[in-house]
Amino acid sequence: MRTLLIAVAALGYGLWAVWPDFAHGTAAAILLLTGQVALAVTGGLFLAEGRRLVGVLFVAAAFAELTAALTSRPWGWHPFVAGTVRPVGALLLMTVLLSYPHRRVGYRSFVLGAGALVLTADLADALTWNPAPPGRPPVGFAWITLYDGGPGQRPAYGVYWLLVIAVAVAALALVVHRALTARGLERRELVPVFFASAVYGFAILSRAVWMVIPYFTGEGDPLAPAHVPEVVSISAVAAPLLIPAAFLAAAVRRRLDRAAVADLVTGIARPATVESVREALRRALADPGLELFTGDPPGADGRLDLQITGSTGGPLAHVRTAPELRRRGDVVEAALGAAALSLENARLHSDLQRQLRQVEDSRARIVEAGVAERRRVERDLHDGAQQRLLALAATLGRLNAVSGDPAVRELVDEARADLRTALSELRDLARGIHPAVLEQIGLAAAVGSVAEALPVPIEIRIAPLESGPATETTLYFVICEALTNAIKHAEARRITVSVAQEHGEIVAAVVDDGRGGAALRQGGGLAGLADRVNALGGVLRLHSPPQGGTRLEARLARPVSG
Amino acid sequence: MRVMLCDDSALFRRGVALLLEGVGVEVTGQARDVAELMTLMRGHLPDAVILDIRMPPTFTDEGLTGAAALRAAHPRLGVLVLSTYAETAYAQRLLEIGPRGVGYLLKDRVDDAAAIRDALARVIEGEPVVDGEIISRLFARRKAASPLDRLTERERSVLTLMAEGRSNQAIGRRLHLGVKTIEGHIAAIFAKLGLESAPDDNRRVLAVLAWIQSAA
Incomplete structure (x- = not known):
């Protein structure tokens, strides 16, 4: 609302001020009016945002510039007033451009000193000069008419424009200095402002150079400086137009920076790492030198030291960044908040990963311990009961050889038959506990050995594996169980067994053409094997539609060694 | 020995x-x-x-x-x-x-x-x-098109016992057949496996090897 009022006031006042020129359709008048109204609106917007200094200076500069345009009315008090306020608008704009984005006047002594000198010279010239053409009576406010000739006869005129040139050069130098020393977010935000300042300063400087020429040549009319090339005078009124545009660009930039913080959260690689968070912060805060310390930060180095706090209030990390960022508290705070989320996430993630790995490792170790235990039991059977029974077999053989009694021989034959059955059962039992031959002849031969005893043609395609005994033993038992089920329950007539390594994963599949309809029952043989496969980081899948054959597939994600 | x-x-x-x-x-x-x-x-x-x-x-x-x-x-x-x-x-x-x-x-x-x-x-x-156990496993496993397919059940039994290292007399005793009959079966086996012309000792070896190879 206030902004609208300011805009209307500036437009009305400006129209009145430039009307005589405007009525003639001068391009310069239109540009001047547009530029100054835009400046006044920018000032209004800054006021609405609570930036008093910048806002007031902008509005005041706009009204001062419009007042200076009263040169369009060469009668009464107008020329005096216009001449007096001539440098005010530019001085105020210079103040803004050298101060923004700080809330206090920047380069204070320079601004105040330069302003005082220029205004004094200006006032001296305005008071001592009769703007009426030579030979005509003095106009309005020219109380002390010391000079009424051309500019060459007015010392204050020359002093004034020379001072303007000096101040413009100095201000340009300061703008360049600021542009070179600005860092990070501030630099990114202020680039358009620096550019507009430089163009504006240069336009003021060029006009001043042209304006001072009559002082030395004594030619021309200072109020209607026809000797100034049109491009220079047009530039001088057009340049202020750049300033609202530059501040608009800066505002957009600032919004974008704030929005970039939102990207920070989504832009951090999953899972987040300290490095990815640091890179995201560097991007969001435009500070390539930003550092992130998860431990104690090193001693203070003049940079901004910020702490990232976790949701429990504990410190997660320290950030060292450019001190200019102090001014962008909103962006910095949001960025640190996002970083805290990501870091905390990363920490939880790595904790979880570690715990998961521990659980997986311990499950794999349990399976491996089980394999080792089964191996021990098998060996005990082999070295103990089996050898004893075999010695008994030898004794029976001797008995058979020495006895001539047919009744004894018959009994011995009976005992031998029983013993062979016992030995065969014991061998099957031992093999079911641990297939000792697996380590010797490999999975392919061991499965082949099982398959050759079965009454169904079995196609076996087993590639050489890079895996440990636990994996190989588990696969062996999975395949044996699948073969048994295929023959006993599914009444399969053809079975295919395949084991291959695909992309570091071992895939074992047993496919039959039987009845199908099999399921992983709780407590069943397959369920127990599924647990073992899971414990080794794999999965066991059963696909068995009714009447559609059965496919049992074990996938072991990584070869387990040991 | x-x-x-x-x-x-x-x-x-x-x-x-x-x-x-x-x-x-x-x-x-x-x-x-x-x-x-x-x-x-x-x-x-x-x-x-x-x-x-x-x-x-x-x-x-x-x-x-x-x-x-x-x-x-x-x-x-x-x-x-x-x-x-x-x-x-x-x-x-x-x-x-x-x-x-x-x-x-x-x-x-x-x-x-x-x-x-x-x-x-x-x-x-x-x-x-x-061993006979191994041999019966190999019989179950051998490839489809093998000269062994042409052996009769009786000839297979004889070949199995031969592979176990039994003499003709021992084979005869085991199968309750006369030595002459066993010799006839062995001749038939050699003929079916294409081993007629080799010396006798070698033929026994070759017959056993023939089917072990065909089974492998």
Whole structure:
């Protein structure tokens, strides 16, 4: 609302001020009016945002510039007033451009000193000069008419424009200095402002150079400086137009920076790492030198030291960044908040990963311990009961050889038959506990050995594996169980067994053409094997539609060694 | 017939030694592993050795590697492996080392002194011997288009017993047939396997090898 009022006031006042020129359709008048109204609106917007200094200076500069345009009315008090306020608008704009984005006047002594000198010279010239053409009576406010000739006869005129040139050069130098020393977010935000300042300063400087020429040549009319090339005078009124545009660009930039913080959260690689968070912060805060310390930060180095706090209030990390960022508290705070989320996430993630790995490792170790235990039991059977029974077999053989009694021989034959059955059962039992031959002849031969005893043609395609005994033993038992089920329950007539390594994963599949309809029952043989496969980081899948054959597939994600 | 035993079970060694001595086989040495056997053999070379497969130091396949080493050092030595495992893969590995003069029997056969003695005699003669259990597994496994398909049931039984190292008389006794009948079956087997022209001893070996190869 206030902004609208300011805009209307500036437009009305400006129209009145430039009307005589405007009525003639001068391009310069239109540009001047547009530029100054835009400046006044920018000032209004800054006021609405609570930036008093910048806002007031902008509005005041706009009204001062419009007042200076009263040169369009060469009668009464107008020329005096216009001449007096001539440098005010530019001085105020210079103040803004050298101060923004700080809330206090920047380069204070320079601004105040330069302003005082220029205004004094200006006032001296305005008071001592009769703007009426030579030979005509003095106009309005020219109380002390010391000079009424051309500019060459007015010392204050020359002093004034020379001072303007000096101040413009100095201000340009300061703008360049600021542009070179600005860092990070501030630099990114202020680039358009620096550019507009430089163009504006240069336009003021060029006009001043042209304006001072009559002082030395004594030619021309200072109020209607026809000797100034049109491009220079047009530039001088057009340049202020750049300033609202530059501040608009800066505002957009600032919004974008704030929005970039939102990207920070989504832009951090999953899972987040300290490095990815640091890179995201560097991007969001435009500070390539930003550092992130998860431990104690090193001693203070003049940079901004910020702490990232976790949701429990504990410190997660320290950030060292450019001190200019102090001014962008909103962006910095949001960025640190996002970083805290990501870091905390990363920490939880790595904790979880570690715990998961521990659980997986311990499950794999349990399976491996089980394999080792089964191996021990098998060996005990082999070295103990089996050898004893075999010695008994030898004794029976001797008995058979020495006895001539047919009744004894018959009994011995009976005992031998029983013993062979016992030995065969014991061998099957031992093999079911641990297939000792697996380590010797490999999975392919061991499965082949099982398959050759079965009454169904079995196609076996087993590639050489890079895996440990636990994996190989588990696969062996999975395949044996699948073969048994295929023959006993599914009444399969053809079975295919395949084991291959695909992309570091071992895939074992047993496919039959039987009845199908099999399921992983709780407590069943397959369920127990599924647990073992899971414990080794794999999965066991059963696909068995009714009447559609059965496919049992074990996938072991990584070869387990040991 | 002088034989040395190599098995890590003292109980089993003792049983087998007594068994063999009962049927007139002289056991000239007993060792608990292949290294010890090698040492014993430096003094008196036996006609044959009986080896276990799973022995110290690693308890894996020492018997098979030992068999290879013994064959390389003493080409005429009979090597009979007595194994706990009815594994065709083991038998095949052993026959690759031989095939002449090597035998693979299950330890269960020690209840039949004559069978062990016959097998020892065969390997000393330079013939291969393979356990009947292994042979029946190989029959089940052999490839479809094989000359073995043309053998009759009876001829298969004869071939199996032949592979076990039985003499014609022993085969006859086992199948309750006369020696002449067995000789007829063997001639038929040789004919079907295309082995008529080879010398008699070799034919027995070749017949056994023929189907082991066709089954492998």
